[in-house]
Amino acid sequence: MQINVTQAPENRRRQKPKDGEKLGFGNRFSDHMFLMDYSQGTGWRDARIVPYGPLSLAPSAMVLHYGQEIFEGMKAYYARDGAICLFRPDRNAERMNRSAARMCLPEIPVEDQLAALRALVRLDREWIPRGEGASLYIRPTMIGTEEGLGVRPSAEVLFFIITGPVGAYYARGFDPVRILVEERYVRAAKGGVGEAKTGGNYAASLLAAKNAKAQGFDQVLWLDAERRSFVEEVGTMNIFFMLRGELVTPPLAGSILPGVTRDTVLTLAREWKIPVAERPVGIDEVLKGAVDGTLSEAFGSGTAAVISPVGSFSCRGQEVAVNGGKAGDLAARFFREISGIQYGEIEDRHRWIHRVE
The missing domain is CATH 3.20.10.10 (D-amino Acid Aminotransferase, subunit A, domain 2)
Known part of the structure; x- marks a missing residue:
């Protein structure tokens, strides 16, 4: 899969967390996102990484009316030896495809999902926090984008991935x-x-x-x-x-x-x-x-x-x-x-x- 990359200009880069800063969960996002489009009869196309920003959807986009949407959640970590690691991302990719089948959305080959993950994490590697228990949260998502009202599967789909630095999910950490x-x-x-x-x-x-x-x-x-x-x-x-x-x-x-x-x-x-x-x-x-x-x-x-x-x-x-x-x-x-x-x-x-x- 060929991925075209458009990097965010320096003056549009977002503020990265400082070393030792206490991170919440899910309230900060990195500089870039991955996007890929699907059309019935054509298949997946235009895999790209672009600056993080709003999506353009028609008010009649089918996801807004019929809830045809799936997502995943995983993390990237800095290992103690400095390597960037993903934990069992192949299992998340497989589950994404099972969810897609259930929600009448197109599947994406596991290797293509992993290639997109690696490319995005590699580009925004500076966003991965190094504090204890901190990580870069990764959210792949798929939505039906076809314009139209009528209860049926969308013939047009958008797959995107966003990321952001996170700390512990519960503010109290490991407390029961x-x-x-x-x-x-x-x-x-x-x-x-x-x-x-x-x-x-x-x-x-x-x-x-x-x-x-x-x-x-x-x-x-x-x-x-x-x-x-x-x-x-x-x-x-x-x-x-x-x-x-x-x-x-x-x-x-x-x-x-x-x-x-x-x-x-x-x-x-x-x-x-x-x-x-x-x-x-x-x-x-x-x-x-x-x-x-x-x-x-x-x-x-x-x-x-x-x-x-x-x-x-x-x-x-x-x-x-x-x-x-x-x-x-x-x-x-x-x-x-x-x-x-x-x-x-x-x-x-x-x-x-x-x-x-």
Whole structure:
């Protein structure tokens, strides 16, 4: 894939974060973005990197009316030896294509996605922060851009990638989060688009998340749409429970996102000889386990936070602590291992790291 590059002139360069500056998450963006267009019958064309700036869309662009949109999230890091690294970007690219198929959008060959990522990160390498736990967040996105009203797949599509420097997803870092179990609203149902990384899933979650935060909680735990009895996932993470000595997580049954970090945790757990089960998990089992101690810890997994320990669950008006409200040893071990691999401090036994030369 040939990529044409137009660099931002010096007088249009954006202010880079200073060394040691405390970074938030998702509120600053780099100098450039990658764009590529698609037309039915022609295919993908005009791969280019241009200065970061507004997109031009018609008011009748189909994405604005019918939500035909998907995205991904990953990070670039400076390893301790100075190399720029991406963590399992091939898995994100594969998931992008699965999401595209579900949302009637065109797929992009994995190698072309990776070439675009590498070219953009290489150009904006000075934006990668070097502080502990900091990284360059990468957001590939695909939208239907055809002008027209009528419920059908868009014949014209835009794929773009933007990046920006980020710190920890939660301002409190690795401190355990408080989670409200959502019993009224649902995020997704089997047969729907819950397993695709599409914006509508997140739009459906906003009201419940807003209500939870107004009550002092950090996240929402979603239950199944049919019975409101089985755990699905947290708003921005897959969820794991250490129940009676076994690491348990809900199965990929069509309504939850198949997380790259989720797969990483499962791979490491099996390597460490930890009993693992991907099975339905009842919320009553979780709450009972928190009370009687058979639930020794719980944590979320995702690109943004990597591993986030859970300090408590609130359900039916009662809040129960997990592990006394403290981060568990297993969550800490996964966090150290995954972060260590990402930053080049621990051997990459699985060849998960892709270096940007």
